Amino acid sequence: xxxxxxxxxxxxxxxxxxxxxxxxxxxxxxxxxxxxxxxxxxxxxxxxxxxxxxxxxxxxxxxxxxxxxxxxxxxxxxxxxxxxxxxxxxxxxxxxxxxxxxxxxxxxxxx
Amino acid sequence: xxxxxxxxxxxxxxxxxxxxxxxxxxxxxxxxxxxxxxxxxxxxxxxxxxxxxxxxxxxxxxxxxxxxxxxxxxxxxxxxxxxxxxxxxxxxxxxxxxxxxxxxxxxxxxxxxxxxx
Numbered sequence: 001x002x003x004x005x006x007x008x009x010x011x012x013x014x015x016x017x018x019x020x021x022x023x024x025x026x027x028x029x030x031x032x033x034x035x036x037x038x039x040x041x042x043x044x045x046x047x048x049x050x051x052x053x054x055x056x057x058x059x060x061x062x063x064x065x066x067x068x069x070x071x072x073x074x075x076x077x078x079x080x081x082x083x084x085x086x087x088x089x090x091x092x093x094x095x096x097x098x099x100x101x102x103x104x105x106x107x108x109x110x111x
Numbered sequence: 112x113x114x115x116x117x118x119x120x121x122x123x124x125x126x127x128x129x130x131x132x133x134x135x136x137x138x139x140x141x142x143x144x145x146x147x148x149x150x151x152x153x154x155x156x157x158x159x160x161x162x163x164x165x166x167x168x169x170x171x172x173x174x175x176x177x178x179x180x181x182x183x184x185x186x187x188x189x190x191x192x193x194x195x196x197x198x199x200x201x202x203x204x205x206x207x208x209x210x211x212x213x214x215x216x217x218x219x220x221x222x223x224x225x226x227x228x
Contacts, residue, residue: 034217043115043204043219044155089155097143097208099217101155 003027004092006102013109019077021105023090026071030092034099035064035075037086044089048075080109114138115207117220124195124227131191132223134161134205140185141207146178149202149222161188161205195227 004025013019021035031052036044050057050064050073057064063076077084087106091099114137124130134144144161159180160168167180177199179191192199204222208215 036219041202041222041224043117043206043221046216046218049215097217098145098157098160099206100157101147103154 002103003030004090004100004102006088006090006105008105009103010106010108013080013107015082015109015111016079019075019080019084019107019109021075021077021088021090021107023073023075023102024071025073025092027092027094027100028068028071029094030100031095032093033064033066033073034091034093035062036089036091036101037084038089038104039086047088077107080107082109082111085109115205115218115220117203117205117223119223120221121224122226124225126196126227127194129191129193130195130225131189132203132205132225134188134190134207134220136186136207136209136218139207139209141188141209142185143208144182144188145206145217146180146188146190147204147206149204155204158190161190163188192225195225197227200225200227 034049035047038044048059048062048064066073085108087104089104090102116135118133142163146158147155149155158173161180161182163182169175182188206219208217
């Protein structure tokens, strides 16, 4: 039972354009959401998070949007850079520090 | 920012032997740490919650006798894979939550690649 899903296993975007990574969840109890970037054979690196009381959080080139009614969140990267190429995981938690991770989306930013 | 380290970064062992993986929070105390496992091209699966001074809490389907967790201090948690088998080969990652005022993050270690031959 995959509570957090990323339906696009991969995404290819041209440098300078916007990258939009999507994440859906099924558990309405989740109250905190995070995005991580990961390279092979390395631990995830925290990017940005959002609490369920908000619908948007912005940090530099990264913006996370949360639509609670649709149980959907998205990560926008503008402008995309080649160094952004990695696997991106969304994660969710409720009332605890335990994180439930999505399946990941491999982002490739080409020149 | 806060740092979490893991040791070793990779290990190869023979089937039937035990392997210990350490997870340390380097500049903050962590009463709770988490252990994840990631198979190639798959998501990070939470295995267990490591609690300082008490027993670990295991996720459904994770054998507690096979994956022994010890959280002996506020900066160290260990995961011991006992009687390892080739199917235990995976990438093991630990994490530790850290709060400072209103700031909350969960920091991950660099991971340990275990290969059982």
